[in-house]
Amino acid sequence: MSESDALAGDRKVNGMTNQPDEKLVLRTLDGDHEAYRELVSRYQGHVYGLAYSLVGNWADAQDVAQETFIRAYSNLDHLRDAARFAAWLRRVAFGVAMNWLRSFRPGLFKHLDGKVDVERLEIPDFTPGPPEVLQKRELADAVMEAINSLPAKYRVPLTMFHLNGLSYQKVADFLDIPLGTAKSMIHRAREKLRTALAPVVGKEITPMIQEVLNEHKLPKKFVERLTRKCWETAVLDATGEYVLDEEAEAVNAMTAGIAEYPEWALQVRDAMPKYGFEMCSHRWLDGLDDVMRMIGKEEHFSSTAGHCGDVPGRIVDAAEQRAAAVQAWIEGRHSDESNLHKQVAQYLGDPTREKREAAACFVELVRAFFLEPDERAAELAKGWRTRAENNEILKVMFKGEGFDNLLQNICGFKIVDRLDLYIRVIGGDRLEARERRGVCNDQLRFVLRDDPARFEVTRGYLWGLQAYLLGRNAEWLRSSKPECAGAAIHALRTVSRAGAPTPLRHWLVASLLKSTKIWCQCMLNRMAKAEPQADVGDLPNVLDALKA
Numbered sequence: 001m002s003e004s005d006a007l008a009g010d011r012k013v014n015g016m017t018n019q020p021d022e023k024l025v026l027r028t029l030d031g032d033h034e035a036y037r038e039l040v041s042r043y044q045g046h047v048y049g050l051a052y053s054l055v056g057n058w059a060d061a062q063d064v065a066q067e068t069f070i071r072a073y074s075n076l077d078h079l080r081d082a083a084r085f086a087a088w089l090r091r092v093a094f095g096v097a098m099n100w101l102r103s104f105r106p107g108l109f110k111h112l113d114g115k116v117d118v119e120r121l122e123i124p125d126f127t128p129g130p131p132e133v134l135q136k137r138e139l140a141d142a143v144m145e146a147i148n149s150l151p152a153k154y155r156v157p158l159t160m161f162h163l164n165g166l167s168y169q170k171v172a173d174f175l176d177i178p179l180g181t182a183k184s185m186i187h188r189a190r191e192k193l194r195t196a197l198a199p200v201v202g203k204e205i206t207p208m209i210q211e212v213l214n215e216h217k218l219p220k221k222f223v224e225r226l227t228r229k230c231w232e233t234a235v236l237d238a239t240g241e242y243v244l245d246e247e248a249e250a251v252n253a254m255t256a257g258i259a260e261y262p263e264w265a266l267q268v269r270d271a272m273p274k275y276g277f278e279m280c281s282h283r284w285l286d287g288l289d290d291v292m293r294m295i296g297k298e299e300h301f302s303s304t305a306g307h308c309g310d311v312p313g314r315i316v317d318a319a320e321q322r323a324a325a326v327q328a329w330i331e332g333r334h335s336d337e338s339n340l341h342k343q344v345a346q347y348l349g350d351p352t353r354e355k356r357e358a359a360a361c362f363v364e365l366v367r368a369f370f371l372e373p374d375e376r377a378a379e380l381a382k383g384w385r386t387r388a389e390n391n392e393i394l395k396v397m398f399k400g401e402g403f404d405n406l407l408q409n410i411c412g413f414k415i416v417d418r419l420d421l422y423i424r425v426i427g428g429d430r431l432e433a434r435e436r437r438g439v440c441n442d443q444l445r446f447v448l449r450d451d452p453a454r455f456e457v458t459r460g461y462l463w464g465l466q467a468y469l470l471g472r473n474a475e476w477l478r479s480s481k482p483e484c485a486g487a488a489i490h491a492l493r494t495v496s497r498a499g500a501p502t503p504l505r506h507w508l509v510a511s512l513l514k515s516t517k518i519w520c521q522c523m524l525n526r527m528a529k530a531e532p533q534a535d536v537g538d539l540p541n542v543l544d545a546l547k548a
Contacts, residue, residue, distance in 0.1 A: 025082035049160035054097040074263035154189035247542040267300035279519040296497035358393040369407035444523040460487025465513040469545035
C-alpha cells in the first residue's frame with residue numbers, strides 16, 4: 001500500500017484528520033479554511049524551526065513563520081503538484097527568511113545569499129566555530145549561544161527536532177534529505193554542543209538542549225492567530241495593538257463575505273497606517289494617496305511615503321542650509337546676504353566661547369544625522385553630551401531627551417522648526433523650548449496650529465472613503481461636507497477607479513478609513529492635553545456606512 005493510500009482516510013486524531021497534504025491543498029483551493037488550518041498545524045513546527053535556524057531570533061522567527069503561511073495561502077494556486085506541498089512550503093519559508101534577512105540583517109544575508117541549496121539543504125559553514133566558554137552567563141544563554149554558533153546544516157535539523165518534537169523521519173521528509181543523514185546531522189550537532197558546553201553542562205547535553213528549547217515553543221494559539229491574520233486581519237491602533245472597538249469589529253466581520261484574499265490585497269492592508277506609518281510624518285498625506293491608489297488599481301506597490309525614516313530632500317536641504325548659516329556665523333562670514341543667514345545671525349547674536357562651541361555642536365550633529373551613517377552620528381552625539389558638563393548652553397541643548405534625540409527622529413513634520421528653536425536656544429532664547437521639545441507623534445499636539453491642512457485634508461479623505469462605503473457621489477460630498485469636499489472627492493474617485501464595488505474592496509476601504517481615523521483620534525487626544533479643544537468637525541463612523 002502506498003503512503004498516499006495509507007493516509008487516505010478521514011479519521012480525526014487530536015482534532016486533526018489524517019488526510020494527505022494533497023487532499024488538504026485541494027480542499028483549501030475550494031475555499032475550505034479548516035483544511036488550511038490543518039496544514040498550518042501540521043507544518044507550523046517545521047517552518048518555525050527552520051525560520052529560527054536562519055534568522056536567529058525567536059520573535060522574528062514567529063514573524064517569518066506567519067509570513068510564510070500567509071504567502072503560501074495567497075499563492076497556493078501556483079503549486080503545480082499538490083502532493084509536493086511540504087517541499088514547496090520549504091522553499092517559500094526559505095524565500096521569506098532570506099527576504100527578512102536582506103531587509104533587517106544584511107550582513108548575515110550576504111553570508112547566506114547564494115550559499116543555501118534549498119532543495120538539498122547543503123548549507124556550507126558560514127558561521128564561526130563554537131563560542132568561547134561563557135563562565136559568567138546563565139546556563140540557558142550558554143546553550144543558546146552554542147546552538148546558534150553551529151553550522152547551519154547541523155543547526156537546522158537539530159532545532160526542528162528538539163524545538164518542535166518532530167521525529168527524525170519528519171525532519172528528513174521536510175528537509176528532503178535521507179533519514180540516515182538527518183539522524184547523523186542531529187547526532188553530530190549534539191557532539192559539537194557537548195564539546196562546546198563541556199565546562200558548564202557536562203556529558204548529558206541532550207536533556208539540556210530540550211529543556212532550553214522548550215521555553216521557546218510556539219504559542220498554543222499560533223494557528224488561531226495566524227488564521228486570523230490570513231483572513232480576519234484586525235485594525236491596529238497607534239501603538240501597534242489590536243483595536244477591537246465596535247467599528248473595528250464591524251470591519252473584521254466584513255471578512256465573512258470575502259471568498260479569497262489575493263496577495264496584493266493582504267499587502268495593501270499591511271501598507272495602511274499603523275505604528276511606523278504615522279500622522280506626524282512629513283509625507284503623511286502622500287502615504288494615504290499611495291494606499292488609495294493601490295486600492296483603486298487593485299495592486300500593491302512599494303511606498304515609503306509617510307513612514308518612519310521618510311525624510312524628503314527638501315527637509316534635508318533645509319537642514320543643510322541652517323547648518324551652513326550657523327557655520328558662517330562661527331567663522332564670522334557675512335558675504336551671504338540671504339534672509340536665512342541674516343535670520344540665523346540675528347538669533348545667535350554676539351559670539352562667545354560657549355555659543356561658538358554649542359554652534360559647532362549644532363553644525364556637526366545636524367550634518368551627521370541628516371547625511372551620514374547612524375553609527376557615526378550616535379558616536380558624535382555621545383561625545384558632545386560629555387562636553388556639555390562644561391558648557392551651560394550645551395547643558396540646555398542636551399537636557400532630558402535633548403538635541404541628539406530630536407535628530408534621531410528627523411521624520412517628524414516640524415523638524416525644521418525645531419532646528420530653528422535650537423539655534424535660538426544657542427543664542428540665549430528659552431521661551432519656546434518646553435513647547436516644541438518632544439519627538440515624532442508628540443508633535444501631533446500642535447497639528448491644528450502648525451499644519452492645519454494635515455488634519456483638514458485627512459478628514460476630507462475619511463469622508464470620501466465613507467461616501468464610497470455608502471454608495472454616495474461627489475455631489476453628496478459637496479452638499480454635506482463643503483468644508484472638505486475637494487479632498488473627499490479626490491479620495492472617492494481614487495478608490496473607485498477599479499470599477500464596481502466588491503466585498504474585498506469594501507473591506508479594504510473600511511480598513512483604511514478605520515486605521516486612518518485612529519490616528520486622527522490620537523491627534524485629538526494629544527491636542528486636548530496641550531490646548532483647549534478646537535472645533536475640528538465630525539469624523540465619519542464606519543458603523544453608519546456598514547449598516548446602510
